[in-house]
Every structure is written in C-alpha cells, then in structure tokens.
Amino acid sequence: MTDSATTGTHHCFQLKGANVAMTALELHFFDTEAFEDTLRDKIRQAPGFFRDIPLILALEKYEGLTTELDFFQIIGICRRHSIHVVAIRGGNEDQRRLARNASLALLPATTQREQPVAADTPEEPAAVAETEATVTSGPVAAKIINQTVRSGQQVYAPEGDLVILAPVQAGAEVLAAGNIHVYGPLRGRALAGVHGQESARVFCQSLEAELVSIAGHYKISEDLQDHGWKTAVQIQLRDDLLVVTPLEKA
Known part of the structure; x- marks a missing residue:
C-alpha cells in the first residue's frame, strides 16, 4: 500500500450525482413469447437505439398476475438482445421483493406519464470538435x-x-x-x-x-x-x- 493510499490523500473513486435520461419499458402484462416478439419488433424498427442500453421496467400500469411476473426471464430475454435491465419502477410489495431477488434496483413509482420508447441513455457528450x-x-x-x-x-x-x-x-x-x-x-x-x-x-x-x-x-x-x-x-x-x-x- 502506498503512502498516498494510507494517508487518504487519494481515493480510488468519488460519488457524484448524475442527471441522465433512462429508457423505461412500461409493462402491462408478461407473457414470455409475446414479450420477446414485441421486443424483436421494436428492435427491427430502430436497432441502433437498443444496442447495449440500460432499461427500467415500469410497473405502474402492470395489470397481470404477480405470479406471472418472472424477472429472471425478462432479464434473460433482454440480455439476448443486448439490452440490460437495471431496475424496476413502482410495483407492489411482492413485485418489489421479486425484483430484489433478481438483483434489480428499486425505484419509486412516478406519476409522470411514460410511453414505450426507443432512446439511448444520454451520457456526457462525446468529444465534439466544435465551439x-x-x-x-x-x-x-x-x-x-x-x-x-x-x-x-x-x-x-x-x-x-x-x-x-x-x-x-x-x-x-x-x-x-x-x-x-x-x-x-x-x-x-x-x-x-x-x-x-x-x-x-x-x-x-x-x-x-x-x-x-x-x-x-x-x-x-x-x-x-x-x-x-x-x-x-x-x-x-x-x-x-x-x-x-x-x-x-x-
């Protein structure tokens, strides 16, 4: 261990707030075949938009049975298409417990209306050779x-x-x-x-x-x-x- 590490003058990371837009998938019900078919259709419309994006599952309008909500299957389907499910938003206590078991982050419900979207997560702008x-x-x-x-x-x-x-x-x-x-x-x-x-x-x-x-x-x-x-x-x-x-x- 270096002197700088022991004295605490340098830290291996810092935590900072980030203001990013995220893509939310508003789930109404879950059926494995219907979910993957719809996802394929969306990707065909704009393949570049979905490649390697992080995704939030929005459950505010979920009407299916909680017993049908298989987060492991959803994560697997999305991962096969290079989409990464990172969190759920909303949901009842049982749904949030299932999400926690699938290692998903839990976000509070929102009253802001969302629609299924094709949008990348904006990062800091790439170096632009402009003024x-x-x-x-x-x-x-x-x-x-x-x-x-x-x-x-x-x-x-x-x-x-x-x-x-x-x-x-x-x-x-x-x-x-x-x-x-x-x-x-x-x-x-x-x-x-x-x-x-x-x-x-x-x-x-x-x-x-x-x-x-x-x-x-x-x-x-x-x-x-x-x-x-x-x-x-x-x-x-x-x-x-x-x-x-x-x-x-x-």
Whole structure:
C-alpha cells in the first residue's frame, strides 16, 4: 500500500450525482413469447437505439398476475438482445421483493406519464470538435453547437434547448430536455423532451433523420419519409402522435 493510499490523500473513486435520461419499458402484462416478439419488433424498427442500453421496467400500469411476473426471464430475454435491465419502477410489495431477488434496483413509482420508447441513455457528450457556447433564454441556458455533429458523436443539453448551427450527420445523436433546433440537414437521431416534456419540439432545415423522438414518442425514417422529407419542418407531439408540419405553415 502506498503512502498516498494510507494517508487518504487519494481515493480510488468519488460519488457524484448524475442527471441522465433512462429508457423505461412500461409493462402491462408478461407473457414470455409475446414479450420477446414485441421486443424483436421494436428492435427491427430502430436497432441502433437498443444496442447495449440500460432499461427500467415500469410497473405502474402492470395489470397481470404477480405470479406471472418472472424477472429472471425478462432479464434473460433482454440480455439476448443486448439490452440490460437495471431496475424496476413502482410495483407492489411482492413485485418489489421479486425484483430484489433478481438483483434489480428499486425505484419509486412516478406519476409522470411514460410511453414505450426507443432512446439511448444520454451520457456526457462525446468529444465534439466544435465551439460550444451558452446563451441565456429565460431561466434556462440553451446549448449552442457551431459546427457539424459527426457520425458517432453525441451532444446532450440536459436542462434546456439545443441549438445546432450546422448539419447533424447520419449516425450522430442529439438530445435535449427542451427543444432541438438544427439549422441544416438533420440526418442522425434527435431526441427532444428527454425528461418527459411533451411540449418540446424539433425544428430542422431538412428532415432526413434516422429517428425523431419527443418525450419518448418516436418515428423512424421510414415513417418520416411520408411527411416533409428533405424539407424544412417542425415536429411536435399532439394527442400522443408526432406531427410533422412545414415551417412555412407552422
């Protein structure tokens, strides 16, 4: 043991609070075959979104029998598809006991409405070779990116809007607690309202996105191509549906 270790001047780790958005799977009932079939279908729609993501099982709307709730099977099915179940949210005392036996973390129930989503867990943004700035917009600062967000990069605005003054390339990901503005083609993935803000919107000069999500509701490129593809649009949530509107008609 080194002198620094014995004196306590250096520690092998520190605990810090983290503000991240998590993907929640809202479970209504559990049947092994139906669960895996539905999961495969979701992954086929947006395979990149599900690869190696952590997942929370939300039990606030679970209507099945507790005896049918097999967390070990759920964990195994998800793991086969490179999805990692890390916790449950809500649930009654028996369900939480079963989750604890499966080594899952226990989170309190929430009244915030969730929908089944395709969203990666935002981490600290990958190193972006752009100049970043902040501008005060009301009580929350917007995050501004001046240069292209390239494939493989992720940019995250955890509190306010995200403004990008350049293209977002295919394979890139941009996330914001509020609105997302892209003053160029949006070819990657854009997730606005990642903490559940249903009033958030996505604005872009040319819609060419792989996926757009607002408060967990999403459309993939095949759906988007029928609505304002390669034109300037805004995307918003109305009655739990994503609506694409030309900017000149907004």
